[in-house]
Amino acid sequence: MLDMTEQTSKDATINKGQPIIRLEHIRRDFDTRGGHITAVDDVNFDLYPSDILCLVGESGSGKTTVARMAAGLLKPTRGQVFFEGRDIYEMNKKEFGEYRRAVQIIHQDPYASLNPIHTIGDMLRAPLLKHKICKSRAEATKRAGxxxxxxxxxxxxxxxDKYPHQLSGGQRQRISIARAMTLNPRVIIAxxxxxxxxxxxxxxxxxxxxKLRNELGVTFLFITHDLAVVKYFAWEGNIGVMYVGKVVEYGxxxxxxxxxxxxxxRxxxxxxxxxxxxxxxxxxKLQLRSLDIPKLTELPSGCVFHPRCPYWIEGLCDTTKPKLIRIDEYREVACHAVEQAVARGEDPRDLAVTDQLANQLMRE
Amino acid sequence: MSDQTHDLDARKERDRIRGTAESTAPVILSVRDVSVEYKTPYGWMKAVNNSTMDIRRGEAVALIGESGSGKSTLGFALLRMLVRAARVSTGEAIFTDKNGTTYDLFRMTDKEFRTFRWDKMAMTFQAAQNVLNPVMRISNTFHETARSHGWNDKAAVKAKTLDLFKKVQLDPNRVFDAYPFELSGGMRQRVSIALSLLLDPELLILDEPTTALDIITQRAIIDVIKSLREQLDFTMIFVSHDLSLAAELADRVATMYAGEIVEYGPVRDVFYRPEHPYTVGLLNAVPPIVGEEFTPLVAIPGATPNLLNIPSGCPFHPRCPFATDICSTVNPPLVDVGGTHFVSCHNRDKVTRDQEVWEEMEATVGA
Structure with missing residues (x-):
């Protein structure tokens, strides 16, 4: 077992030991009225204790679907979800219960996620008593405090003793966080x-x-579309950028x-x-070739981003799916153009060169 | 390449001037002491309180503030589109059109206003899908809008519409005969912008034009608005909770808090030399995103007030690190601090972005 206090935040990605949550080649399909869609395709993540991982992406990128699979709320069509090394769908009831308690969720809308007819005290006491963390109501009240x-x-x-309607949106969201913390979880999915x-x-x-992460070592899987929030919250962690069901950049x-x-x-x-x-x-600005996100029912061939990509290489990007490749110690990117730049010995992180090239191509 | 650089420089220079210098253009809309109240079971709730501002022809003015600050209510009040439970309780708003004719917005009859609205002053709404009738083709919406303003030449309306579609970068052939559900959110928002410009209004109010859209779609809308302003001649007021949108589009920014305009000035003054503590607090909470440097964020202590129970004196005083005794009793007036920059704060000389001051305050007030 890893000693959580020993981990320095600086080494978030090179933690050794066992990941708390591991997603292996997970994929999720849905049948919708519009047709069959693949919301998430071949996503892999390791989440180590007190890591922060942010998934960013626009609507339809599959970030919430990944979160729901990590939380065990949705079964992957393919691939496996591991909690402390065990596949959650091969666990016995007791083990699955442990996993469920260890992984908690904070939802988006604090107006919908808190029951309006219960007081804050009731909401926090209920799980404490149900899971026998506290033996008496008095003890539960103390813990709720x-x-x-x-x-x-x-x-x-x-x-x-207040009801949710007596609190502001920000305060309600704090209550959601407190409720997620009742069972001393190891992972919070926000x-x-x-x-x-x-x-x-x-x-x-x-x-x-x-504070929960720094003082109590809680691990965070944080889903958002807001890069400003990510920058602040995950500064010491990792980002996975998702685009129509795939991770395109990670680091x-x-x-x-x-x-x-x-x-x-970019x-x-x-x-x-x-x-x-x-x-x-x-x-x-980086000019895209098209503004439209492709329909999930009609995904483009090859790289899903190629119809919009200014670096698009004809005959390659529209036929072959790029794999996530490691370009340095921390970074993985799924892009043929980047792969070729690396093969030529160029540093793909050198913004100026590549963007100039892209803007030039766009003008031609 | 050098030409482009030159264009860019010229544009930057124009932006710079627009953002700082005193505009000498005539005032198109003069808002004086406007208050708006909503009727609630607990009494009248003041959503906008004695707001005063002048909007000059050709300017882009941003109304920024958080939920409940009154920014949208003010926008709706100006177009007399408030819900029934709301009333304008004080003040006046005078619109002067390009021929010099004045219109007293709150004293015109309903009939007069129906002709005035959309013709002189139009609006784009936050939820574009609610503006477009789901069972009507886009083309019908445009024809009907034109007809209700006495414009019956269908061919001319169509020509104008297609031209506007091109200006907002929509494919005219795909959109004109489509139903709203066939379009994406970003496309509907652009249709709604085109619709608001159909009758060549002199003043356009945009309510949260980019909210709830994805980042790249947001950028497209921003670029469309920018190019429209270059091609067409209209004044613009836009309401947003997003400071970066104001930084991007506005010549002048008004910060609203608890129904009051607390700071109003040229965009660069408000962003680089903010003097109201609330504006400072907002700016501290939204640092630059690009770049490899970490910028710590500082929260504004406390929570937004209940509008049924607005704090005495300056409404911001319970959350303000610079508050003194006078702040809890006397509401400071909006005064000109130079260069058409207005601020309402008793202690504006002491206001600083120094994060320690704010963090200390947060520690004492709590959440």
Missing amino acids: ELLELVDCRPVENFI DESVSMVDVSIRVSLLNTML RTPGVIGRSVHPYT ALAAAIPEADPDLTRSKE
């Missing part, structure tokens, strides 16, 4: 957990979650944000407006 303190809901008396709260409140919620956060390699990640970074008038108006 500690949990509220943990998520910065102070003073506790102002919260414990699906767009701060997207519905205002910017001024968002930061303090992220700080609360970071340590500062590198992926600061010197993105995959053309899709397009995202270039497209985001910044809260700085001079910076945002002079930002170099």
Whole structure:
């Protein structure tokens, strides 16, 4: 068993030992009215204790589907989900129960995820008593108070007997975090957990979650479409950028944000407006060949990004699917153009060269 | 290449001037002491409180603020599209068109306003799918809008519509006869922008034009709005919770808090020399995204107030690290601090972006 206190955040990716959660070649298909779709295709992740992994992507990228499979809420069509080395679908009931308790979820909408007819105290006491973490109601109330303190809901008396409607959106989301913490989980899966709260409140919620990770060693799988949130929350962790069901770039956060390699990640970074008038108006844009995200029912051949990609190589990208290749110690990228640049001995992280080339190609 | 660089420089220079210098263009919309209230079971709730601002012809003005700040309510009030439970309780808004005719927005009759709206002043809504009738082809929506304003020449309407579609980068042939459900969210938003421009309005209000769209689609909408402003002659007010959208598009920015305009000025003044603590707090919470440097974020302490129970004095004082005794009793007026930059704060000389001050405050107030 790994000693969690020994891990330094700096070495998030090179942790040795056993991952808490491992996703191996997971794929998920859905039959919809529009036809058969593959929402997630061949995704692999290892999540080590007190890691932070952010999945970023636009709508339809499959990030939530991955999260639901990691949480055991959705069975992969293919591939396996491992919890501490054991396949969760081959576990016995007791083991599966342990896994369920160890992996908790914080949902997006704190207005929908809290039962309006229960007080905050009831909500926090129920799991404590049900799972026999506390033996009496009094003990459970005491523990509920500690949990509220943990998520910065102070003073506790102002919260414990309240109903959800008496709290603000930010406060409700704190209650969701406290509830996720009742069973002392090792992993928290947060699906767009701060997207519905205002910017001024968002930061303090992220700080609360970071505290859980830094002080209690909770591992986070964090799903979001907001690169600003990712940059702040996962600075010491990893990012997986997803595009229509596939991971296109994976690596340590500062590198992926600061010197993105995959053309899709770059397009995202270039497209985001910044809260700085001079910076945002002079930002170099990366022109895509098409604005439209492909329909999941009619995925393009070869690389799914090729119809939009400015680096597109005819005859290769439209026929062959690129594999995730490791381009340096931390980074994996699925792109033929990048692969070729590496083969030529170029550094694909060298933004200036490649983007100039791309913009030139676009003008021609 | 050098030509392009030159163009870019010229554009930057124009942006710079737009963002700082005092505009001398005539005022197109003068908003004076406007308050809007909603009727609730607990009494009248003030969503907009004594808001005053001048909007000059040709400018792009951003109204920014968090949920409940009154920014959308103000936008809806100006077009008299408030829900029934709301009323404009004080103030006036005077619109001056390009011929110099003035219109008193809140005192026109309903009939007069129906002709005025969309013709002089139009709006693009946040949820574009709610604007477009799901059982009507896009073409019908455009024809009907034109007809209700007395424009019956169908061929001319079609020509105008197709031209607008080109301007918002939609494929006219694909979109004109389509139903709304056949279009993506970004396309519907562009249709809605085109619809608002059908009658060549002089002032366009955009409510959260990029909210709920994906990043790359957002960028496309931003670029469309930018190019429309270069090609057509209209003034623009846009409402957004997103500061970066204001940084990208606005010449002038108004920050709203608890129904009040607390700071209003040229975009570069507001972003680089903010003087209201709330604007400072917002800016501290949204650092640059690109780059390999980590920027720590600082939250604004506390939570937004309940509008039925707005704090006395300055509404921001319970969350403000710079508050003094006077702040809890006297609401500071919006004063000109130079260069058409207005701020309402008693202690604006003390306001700083220094993160320690904010963190200390957060530690004492809590969540």
